[in-house]
Amino acid sequence: MITLTALRAFDVPIQTPCITPENFTGKSLAEIKVLPVTEGVRNLTLGDLFKIEETNDGTSNITINGDCAKVKRVGQGMKTGEITVNGNIGMHTGEKMAGGKIIVNGNAGGWTGSEMKKGTIEIHGDAGDYTASPYRGNDLGMKGGLITVDGNVGTDVGCYNQGGVIKIKGNAGRFLGFHMSDGAIYVEKDVDVRAGALMTGGKIVVGGKMEILPSFTIDNVKPKVKVDSETNVAGPFYVFLGDLSEKGTGKIFANKAANPAFKFYEKYL
Amino acid sequence: MVEQKLRATLITGRTIEQGVGKELGKGSVEYYDSCAVCFFDKSDMQKIGIKNGSTVKVTSKYGSVIVKAQRYPWGTNPGMVFIPCGSWANCITGDETFSMGMPLFKGFPVEVESAPNQPVLTLDELLLKQFGRNSL
């Protein structure tokens, strides 16, 4: 196992796509120390920014200590192994991840788990905007895998989701699950406006307050809903179908008790 | 009934006077006159007891600014106030971009109160107050 400890507080963005378990496998400590990274415009090596130690436990797992909120692209494209971050981490963490696990004991930046295919990301703090959403212009989002967030998430989370599962214990921002076509998003608390906009499939389950776009239509009321094989949530829930403007068949499950304002929809049932 | 504070939605944007003012020069009287103002619906003005030309203090989560009140000439928009874009408006606009580069310029809550006898700062005074420097 490799432990990276930030040598100082970082003031400008740092890009470290080299930090993945595969990339560290088979490298000596000296070789890891000279892996290229950038701090702002400067070309540096990993050893310039982090104290690097090795514990012989036979794995290439990585532990990062310190406030790394400005460190971007950790675990980009990783396929196996585990990265544990004790502190905050910056943007694009676990982007295009194809396997393995990332645990963040702190907050994660935007685009965490962007275009992820497989694997798990556990965030024990908050996650930023565009978590699990694809890069600009891309309409292929999270394909699979699981992201769990203990805190709140920002806006545009889970856009173009094609099959991933996202579970959020806190609140979620606007445009949750924008244009998603499959997969599931579960938010235990409140969701800001325009959840499920342009969705064509998949489901969004909201335990707290929310707002429904005019382009959704009420389908029925259900006592409980299954998020994935492990999570079942008790309701009752109003089930909305949409997004009509995309001729979609996505489903939004809005908690009945938390959303008394939706009562008028019942006349259509 | 005159109330203490008006809670309203703020929009910032362009006006033709601001356009003319900025082209004449940011230090010009025209720019000052056209930008250090806040437009109100007539009913809102009565509510907090202000008239055309009264000074008001507009406060948001991000700061506050003193500007002159003016009646909005078109239609009725109770609950909406408008400040032309410029240094004064930007004392109270927000830095929340939702990760897309665009800060909070339009459609967020502010509080307005009458602030008689408080000066409306000139651009240089305003910059000095905000950033501790100017061109003087």
Place this chain on the structure above:
Amino acid sequence: MTEILIKNGFVVDPLNKINCEKMDIAIKNGKVVAKVNEKNAQVIDAAGLTVMAGGVDIHSHVAGAEVNMGRMIRPEDHYKDPVRKTALTRCGTGYSIPSTFVTGYRYSEMGYTSVFNGSVAALKAKHAHEELNDIPLMDKATYILTGDWWFVLENLAKGDVDECARLVAWLMRATKGYAIKIVNPGGLESWGFGRNVHSIDDPVPNFGITPREIMRGLIKVNKKLNMPHTIHLHTNNLGVPGNYQTTLDTMKAFEDLSTDGKPVAHITHIQFASFKGENWGKFKSGAEEIAKYMNAHNHMTLDMGQVTFSDTTTMTADGPFEFSLYELGGHNKWVNSDVETESSGGIIPFHYKKNSPVNALQWSIGLEIALLIKDPWKIFMTTDHPNGGPFYDYPKVLAWLYSKKAREATLKKCHKSAKKKSLLPSIDRELSLYEIAIMTRAGTAKALGLPDKGHLGVGADADVAIFNINPETLDISQKFRTARKAFANAAYTIKDGTIVVKDGQVVNSQIPGRTFWVDAETKDPCKIDDEMKRKFRDYWTIEFENYPVTDHYVKVSDRLERKASV
């Protein structure tokens, strides 16, 4: 300027009828000369290498509003292919629409030295020239969309070919253009109100003219102006199943206009215009019919528009075509860009897949036509970059042309219905290096009317490509991958007498390249009076004086003066 002597290479120079002969090429002051002093010259030992003239691409969308819009809307595409800055070269991005600098570098790395930009609306010609200036290492020129220019429509509807010719001469000068480009004649104007024309005899709404009359009129104009290139035509009904009939009708419509046996029109990206079958389900190849016609007639030239199976971006001035492509579904972005009084346009990102029956057959059609037309001087190699695939896929296309084995290797992976319908298994022809040189440089230079390009005779421009192919030892049809690699990474590229690429790497990025444009001198210039200016103000939203592309916009200008017969 340095002198260069390329020694002992196998020279392939079809315009001079030299086929893989071992000889030396001498270069001085940017030109090929009879000899240079070996002591002063930089000597390139080309023993065991193939020496050709620099490649001339007859149709590629590398610059202009449409291309740049394509760049702008595809960040996800560029994200896959970043290009790092070096001490010699600028950074940028690649993939389906590379940034301008990268375009220049990548062309040069393949031994290309000239590129002709597919289409530009006159109103936005300044934009195209600004971008062309930023494409280093290449000579370039741009075609101007003329077919739906209101002045052309009006004068041809009146039957006044001479006045039309004078106006087109003015237009070429005003836009620093090289040739008359016609895209879906009449269709672009119809698209102004969301309509289209569906045959060459469909009337164009509001203008009382048909596509046939537009094309024939402009061929006459082209002749009267004595333009170096023929008209450059993108046919009606492009990309519609069954359109090979329209293409044949179009070609037949020009038969009587060729009086001296020389070509009068160039149909570009013929692959997209050779579809058979009533609908996409019954989609078939029309290659045989097109090739049969071409083998019997000499009044046309074509280029392939080959599909290369990549995630690319389609872009054309044919607005209605792009919308119908969007309507087929499966696309997340659609750009339409009409240009007042002149043109329309559209962009759709498109992924050509081997497992799609239609895409796979499209791939087959392009190759079928290229191989079934016997005379390589009639059909040239392009991918209609980026429509069929990016230009840096050219080595792949060449491999399919010179190696049956390469074709079979790809066909094996294609959709089974395409495999069944493809004519490729029945075609044994494999192109020689000589024929490849015709399809990529000699033939294109000839069709474009460039006497100093595409060959290595004395007086030719010193644009040379040297490939690591030894015709004596390498059987390119068998070892197609080795040859493909050689075509992708030129051993040397020489531009204007300077070595710019060595071993597939740019070693000098400071040669800007020239911009060709045609100045056709008519006996009476077209009348620019107040009436004309008033009309101009009515037609466009900019003033007459602000329309032309001034010299400011052409970094290195190369004016081709022509004497017109009107």
Place this chain on the structure above:
Amino acid sequence: MSKIINNVVCPICGCLCDDLEVTVKNNEIVKMKNGCAVCEAKMVHGYKSEERILKPMIRKNGKLEPVSMDEAVKKAAQILTDAKYPLLFGWSSTVNEAQRIGVELAEELGSALDNCCSVCHGPSVMATQEVGIPAATLGQIRHRADLIVYWACNPWTSHPRHVERYTAFTDGRFEGSEWKSYMNKMKASASRKKMDIASKRIEREEAQINPQVEVNGPPPQTLQKPGRKMIVVDVRKTMSAEAADYFMQIEPNRDYDVIEALRCIVQDQELDVEKVGGVPVEYLREVADAMMKCEFGVIYFGLGMTQSLGRFRNIEVAIALARDLNRKTKFIISPMRGHFNVTGANQVFAWQTGYPYAIDFSQGYPQFNPGENTAVDLLKREDNDATLVISADPGAHFPSVVMKNMMKHPLITINPDMNAISRLGDVVFPTQWCGIEYVGTAYRMDSVPITLKKVVEAPPGVLTDEELLSKILAEVREIKKKRGLPVGLTEQKIVHTEPIEPPRVCPAPVTKPKPKKVVKKKKEAA
């Protein structure tokens, strides 16, 4: 002696009107015809105001002091090369020729490069990246449009001549001007207003946090009339709304919902709700009807969409609406780009790097991501430690909460006059007014390139943006070389207006080129 210069291009807003008639006397503009009030303010007065900067300045002990150009350039280059991560921002009020050098400078520094569009129509660009855009040049609208929708914009104030030059009040080939019918309407409404004043209404009493739409009436019969129709959709009534055939007032931040509702109606979907964004669904139905029945419709949208809640998602669905409408008729949608060359900056950046704005060069190649590399986000996170601002005024147009972060680090400004940001600079450069004092290219809001003209001579010693940036770039390279860092090449300047050689007279194309056979033949040794 005064001379009149025709067809001068106005370097102010995205309309780039090119029909100005400018009178110059003693190297000063004294009169201008055809332009709008804003144009007059700049072309006749503003460009020569007392606010003009004539010498470079450096802040010493808190005060700006004039210095020589060399000293200022050296200082600026020093700041930029010393910084760990500089930001180059602005570019929308300068010409393409300068923007080209700007990209090269950013590339050489490895810095962040952003353009003003990130706080105006950047979201429009982002939306285009998601769904494309059916657009057209302005003339297409002038000739053909019979339905013109201005959504969340007020052309009367931000693009004063847009309506008269390009849309409703202009005569095209297939559609005529509606100016006369507008004048009649104005007369009628003037008398109605008098009546209104006479019968004074009772004021509303209850306070409202969310402004409630009350002037929203049903769409009038005029939406069925032949000829051009103009609809304005906005959160408040404006002068433009006054001129429209129908004004639809919606609640702030509800553009997205209203457009989505319209999209559903256009696709024959039933809505469960009765009101969207404060507008009854039956009114929306009539608006959708007008959109579907027109021959050629257009939506122009402004900052009301890009800056309110939803940002680029608003535009994304607006574009989707226009796209859906193309299945029924011809429909176009276009942003009302603000500054005269903000479009050009996007174009130049895109062709040189592949990306239109929000670019980061720190990896040696361009990376793009609005929200990550956009100026406001960078400043908010305090990622930069030096800033260069050119031809823009974030001092007046960025929220001061983020400006405070910019002020923590050195600031270089390049602007012709003392705008708010120049007042705050550490190194302050003067520059010429493009379009008044030097020639260059700008792109109109519909991406039509237009050449700006030079009408007067610049004050002595003041350089153009292009010259100034080239100087800074050369100095940056000098410093990097001294530090032993690799540097790029300076582009060869080719200054000529005529062909390099006498024009070639080619043989007619019918004669096949017959080059002499030439090449020395060598027998093989074997």
